[in-house]
Amino acid sequence: DAGITQSPRHKVTETGTPVTLRCHQTENHRYMYWYRQDPGHGLRLIHYSYGVKDTDKGEVSDGYSVSRSKTEDFLLTLESATSSQTSVYFCAITQSRELSGNTIYFGEGSWLTVV
Amino acid sequence: KQEVTQIPAALSVPEGENLVLNCSFTDSAIYNLQWFRQDPGKGLTSLLLIQSSQREQTSGRLNASLDKSSGRSTLYIAASQPGDSATYLCAVGGDSNYQLIWGAGTKLIIKP
Numbered sequence: 001d002a003g004i005t006q007s008p009r010h011k012v013t014e015t016g017t018p019v020t021l022r023c024h025q026t027e028n029h030r031y032m033y034w035y036r037q038d039p040g041h042g043l044r045l046i047h048y049s050y051g052v053k054d055t056d057k058g059e060v061s062d063g064y065s066v067s068r069s070k071t072e073d074f075l076l077t078l079e080s081a082t083s084s085q086t087s088v089y090f091c092a093i094t095q096s097r098e099l100s101g102n103t104i105y106f107g108e109g110s111w112l113t114v115v
Numbered sequence: 116k117q118e119v120t121q122i123p124a125a126l127s128v129p130e131g132e133n134l135v136l137n138c139s140f141t142d143s144a145i146y147n148l149q150w151f152r153q154d155p156g157k158g159l160t161s162l163l164l165i166q167s168s169q170r171e172q173t174s175g176r177l178n179a180s181l182d183k184s185s186g187r188s189t190l191y192i193a194a195s196q197p198g199d200s201a202t203y204l205c206a207v208g209g210d211s212n213y214q215l216i217w218g219a220g221t222k223l224i225i226k227p
Contacts, residue, residue: 004158039219040219041219042119042204042206042216042217042218042219042220043159043204043206043215043217044217045214045215058214059214090158090159092159103161103164104149104161104215105161106158106159106160107158108156108157108158109156109157109158
């Protein structure tokens with residue numbers, strides 16, 4: 001299994017509070033991704049990173065920000081959590097471009113509930 | 116806009132049966148298509164990757180086919196086992212960088 005650790009794995013937070021999810025990898029992969037998974041929607045890309053301090057928006061980036069200060073860490077921040085952000089969040093990594101056919105590895109997910 | 120659909124959302128079959136999971140997509144201009152497995156409370160594991168120029172890929176008891184013209188892919192599982200119980204998702208790689216478009220998955224239950 002690829003070395004990807006997400007923390008926290010489970011969190012309940014109140015509406016309006018900031019939340020940060022962390023993804024840590026030990027594979028030295030250049031590309032890192034944050035997805036959310038909701039019933040009936042499959043996975044949707046929030047943000048991705050193609051190197052240290054290099055990030056870009058995905059399909060559903062509103063309300064989220066990311067940072068990558070080290071190759072191994074990719075942080076996802078909800079500046080002011082809303083109930084619509086209750087979801088399961090997955091971090092993923094690839095060695096090169098996602099569409100080049102390289103294997104994509106996923107973390108085990110972070111369950112976030114906003115009440 | 117590419118849309119990926121997996122029907123049915125859930126499927127329950129007896130152990131030992133051969134079965135087919137379906138994935139359909141609306142835009143045939145794809146780069147590749149992948150099938151993933153997701154166990155409850157876990158992340159996703161890549162099973163098979165089919166490039167747009169390929170028609171099928173095989174791994175053990177799994178065989179995935181791709182028909183771009185009809186916008187369909189199937190995942191064939193031979194001699195199903197209870198350990199195959201999981202949710203199976205397909206994802207299409209389109210012409211936008213870094214984007215995979217995902218189906219919502221089919222939850223498969225293999226009854227002993």
